[in-house]
Amino acid sequence: MSLLLPLCVALSSNAPTAEAAFNPTGIDVWARDANGFNLxxxxxxxxxxxTSRVVYALDGLRARNDLNGWEIDTNVAEALVNANINVVMPVGGENSFYSDWIAPSNAFGSSGSSSGSSQTAPYRWETFITNQLPAQLAAQFGFSRHNNGVFGLSMGGSAALMFAAYYPQQFSYAGSFSGYLNVSAPGMKEAMRLAMLSQNGYNIDAMWGPPWDPRWLRNDPFVFAPRLRDNGTRLYIASGSGIPGVHDQPRSLIDVYNTANGMGLEAISLINTKAFQLRLATLGYGNVVYDFPPVGTHSWPWWADNVYRMIPDMSNYING
Known part of the structure; x- marks a missing residue:
């Protein structure tokens, strides 16, 4: 229980929040998902x-419905477009892990839409990102649907690896920053359950079923790692140490709380990520860049730094 409580806190609050920083160069793209909702x-x-170099940027557990966190809290889009890379930022998907859920969440609340803790239809994010969204992007912009990149932080980190594992023709490159890459490890399932309940009351059983359901194994990077090896996917795997650094300068009590929370969260992410690194090593897979800086907490400035360091490598692997 001593591990479970801090892990729950960490998972449920993946970074200090900020006001939306709308980027006027972005284009709103709408596509209808498998449930008939416009996303x-x-x-x-x-x-x-x-139109051949495309990357998808995935959000964290607290994904909002107005803008993607990468746009709200970072300027990575500018760096990516200057590297001649088209950026796609899906909006929404709070708590979803970007997967297809087995049922609507029905714990608390009554949103009456495809998002929210009491849903009229289950999330269908995996299908959306691999079907309806790329089809819309191809029709509207002529974007290639092959050899794309995908990266994400925390929840989005494990999801990025999932997409690369099961859809290798679409994604030839995947980056995980502070991801939870061993969700079958002791305490992880229970902590995720509590975290999702605390984040607007989502019922995790509606996602991959009870803890013994095989869908958990399907979505665990530690388990599906052989697929990444067999696909030859280029990977960028990063996590900080949990030790505060230049981006962590608390000026108030809430800043102190956020920094302390980010320290614990990143330490847990590092344990998960190191386990995944060992897993790849046992599989004999070395087509990976590891990025383990000596400092860094679970917060947006550190993830932006990950992207800046990743861009040169990713540029070599996402030609459609």
């Missing part, structure tokens, strides 16, 4: 106008 994504066009 928004934000697209940032590559500086040179190409």
């Amino acid at each position: 928004k994504s934000r697209v940032f066009r590559a500086r040179d106008g190409n």
Whole structure:
């Protein structure tokens, strides 16, 4: 229980919040998901106008319905488009792990839509990102549906690896920053359950079923790692140490709380990520860049730094 409580806190509050920083260069793209709901994504066009180099940027557990966290809290879109990479930022998917759920969440609340803790239809994010969204992007912009990149932080980190594992033609590159890459480890399932309940009352059994359901194994990067090896996916795997650094300068009591929470969260992420690193090593897979800086907490400035360091490597692997 001593591990479970801090892990729950960490998972349920993946970074200090900030006011939306709308980027006027972004284009709103709407596509209808498998449930018939219109979902928004934000697209940032590559500086040179190409349509072959495309990357999807996935959000964390507290994904909002107005803008993707990468747009709210970072300027990575500017760096990516200047590297002649088209950026796709799906909007929404709070607590979803970007997966297809087996049932609507029915714990608390009554949102009456595809998002919220009492849903009229189950999440269908995996199908959306691999079917309806790329089809819309191809029709609207001519974007390639092959050899794309995908990266994400925390919840989005494990989801990025999932997409690369099961959809290798679409995704040839995947990056995970502070991801939870061993969700079958002791305490992880229970902590995720509590975290999702605390984040607007989502019922985790509606996602992958009870803890013994095989869907948990299907969505565990530690378990599906052989697929990444067999696909030859280029990976960028990163996690900080949990030790505060230049981006962590608390000026108030709430800042102190957020920094302390981010320290614990990142330490747990590092344990998960190191376990995944060992797993890949036992599989004999080395087509990976590991990024383990000596400092860094679970917060947006550190994840932005991950992207800046990743861009040169990713550029070599996402030509459609």
